[in-house]
Amino acid sequence: xxxxxxxxxxxxxxxxxxxxxxxxxxxxxxxxxxxxxxxxxxxxxxxxxxxxxxxxxxxxxxxxxxxxxxxxxxxxxxxxxxxxxxxxxxxxxxxxxxxxxxxxxxxxxxxxxxxxxxxxxxxxxxxxxxxxxxxxxxxxxxxxxxxxxxxxxxxxxxxxxxxxxxxxxxxxxxxxxxxxxxxxxxxxxxxxxxxxxxxxxxxxxxxxxxxxxxxxxxxxxxxxxxxxxxxxxxxxxxxxxxxxxxxxxxxxxxxxxxxxxxxxxxxxxxxxxxxxxxxxxxxxxxxxxxxxxxxxxxxxxxxxxxxxxxxxxxxxxxxxxxxxxxxxxxxxxxxxxxxxxxxxxxxxxxxxxxxxxxxxxxxxxxxxxxxxxxxxxxxxxxxxxxxxxxxxxxxxxxxxxxxxxxxxxxxxxxxxxxxxxxxxxxxxxxxxxx
Ligand code: DLL
Numbered sequence: 001x002x003x004x005x006x007x008x009x010x011x012x013x014x015x016x017x018x019x020x021x022x023x024x025x026x027x028x029x030x031x032x033x034x035x036x037x038x039x040x041x042x043x044x045x046x047x048x049x050x051x052x053x054x055x056x057x058x059x060x061x062x063x064x065x066x067x068x069x070x071x072x073x074x075x076x077x078x079x080x081x082x083x084x085x086x087x088x089x090x091x092x093x094x095x096x097x098x099x100x101x102x103x104x105x106x107x108x109x110x111x112x113x114x115x116x117x118x119x120x121x122x123x124x125x126x127x128x129x130x131x132x133x134x135x136x137x138x139x140x141x142x143x144x145x146x147x148x149x150x151x152x153x154x155x156x157x158x159x160x161x162x163x164x165x166x167x168x169x170x171x172x173x174x175x176x177x178x179x180x181x182x183x184x185x186x187x188x189x190x191x192x193x194x195x196x197x198x199x200x201x202x203x204x205x206x207x208x209x210x211x212x213x214x215x216x217x218x219x220x221x222x223x224x225x226x227x228x229x230x231x232x233x234x235x236x237x238x239x240x241x242x243x244x245x246x247x248x249x250x251x252x253x254x255x256x257x258x259x260x261x262x263x264x265x266x267x268x269x270x271x272x273x274x275x276x277x278x279x280x281x282x283x284x285x286x287x288x289x290x291x292x293x294x295x296x297x298x299x300x301x302x303x304x305x306x307x308x309x310x311x312x313x314x315x316x317x318x319x320x321x322x323x324x325x326x327x328x329x330x331x332x333x334x335x336x337x338x339x340x341x342x343x344x345x346x347x348x349x350x351x352x353x354x355x356x357x358x359x360x361x362x363x364x365x366x367x368x369x370x371x372x373x374x375x376x377x378x379x380x381x382x383x384x385x386x387x388x389x390x391x392x393x394x395x396x397x398x399x400x401x402x403x404x405x406x407x408x409x410x411x412x413x414x415x416x417x418x419x420x421x422x423x424x425x426x427x428x429x430x431x432x433x434x
Pocket of ligand 1: 092242
């Protein structure tokens with residue numbers, strides 16, 4: 001199996017910890033000097049970089065959360081002046097405001113290298129034709145994977161999302177060998193190919209790199225069978241860099257975390273206590289090499305566990321278990337991150353008050369669909385039919401403006417949404433098979 005960066009991927013645990021410690025002290029000094037948020041936090045606790053003498057000292061440093069990023073929106077967490085930032089990406093936050101991520105020239109170089117590493121681990125080489133079916137825009141997925149594939153020397157086809165029939169024609173005509181998308185979109189492509197009577201054997205697909213949302217082993221088996229390729233998982237988040245944090249090698253037994261750039265920890269999401277290797281909890285990441293937007297102990301909200309055993313591929317990098325669960329209520333719909341609070345806020349504004357509702361997420365065919373069921377309140381009930389319709393349209397529009405996805409909204413009778421034992425409505429019913 002080929003390894004892109006043997007030096008950083010196969011070192012002994014002692015060497016890795018020494019490298020991480022040196023880089024951690026350097027990044028702590030930098031954020032203390034350049035980011036007011038960290039300066040205040042460290043000064044309040046009297047923490048200085050030299051106090052971090054071993055990696056276990058990391059536990060003394062407070063976490064960084066999505067809320068911290070929102071308070072410092074848009075550029076407050078940047079550690080370099082804006083003139084050194086060459087790229088800005090963003091992702092959904094818990095409220096209407098997105099999380100804003102900046103990259104220096106060096107960050108882009110380093111990011112490309114990380115993605116080149118994960119792509120090599122997944123079997124991509126310079127001979128591959130890589131079709132990127134992520135949205136090109138502020139989402140990190142497309143540009144991250146694009147630059148990584150180019151760094152390998154592969155030929156990149158920057159398709160973007162949607163246009164499923166065209167994606168299939170391009171796959172046939174250009175002889176695409178590697179597909180990059182969300183697992184959900186891979187299933188949509190498979191379904192459309194079946195409808196069109198296209199035999200995947202007649203394509204040249206060999207490798208699929210899927211990420212951006214949770215997917216099960218069952219889905220992997222289905223994608224591999226229907227598209228006739230080897231499917232690997234890769235993980236990342238905008239706050240930390242985008243794709244390029246971790247990815248599976250062809251052993252498909254956990255996602256290798258690029259530990260020379262990120263320190264992973266697993267914590268109990270309720271107490272914040274650091275858990276031992278193998279225990280399941282929330283992943284916390286510290287960036288070691290990022291210049292523009294460094295993160296110290298960022299709470300990802302993703303539930304996983306770590307395995308430090310050497311992998312059969314030869315890498316000694318820690319592996320994280322596939323992420324299937326979150327510690328909060330974030331939903332990922334067609335690759336877009338959504339919090340029920342965003343939907344609630346839109347509804348509250350239009351209805352001008354508290355309105356009982358439930359979010360139903362389903363997979364229709366291969367596509368995610370969202371329906372918001374809203375109980376008729378006296379206020380809504382008293383509206384004429386025409387006004388009720390316009391109420392529904394306004395709610396739909398607000399939600400789509402706020403979240404970037406289209407939803408259906410349906411009015412139902414008062415008290416008809418089932419209540420739980422505690423009398424409350426379950427905010428989300430996710431019926432999608434994993
Ligand atoms: O989804 C970055 C990315 C793009 C990763 C393309 C891989 C491929 P965000 O939009 O900020 O960034 O969403 C990050 O998505 O905290 C997880 O909850 C979820 N997520 C990302 N990759 C996976 C995965 C990108 N492989 C959030 N498995 C993260 C499960 C994933 N969940």
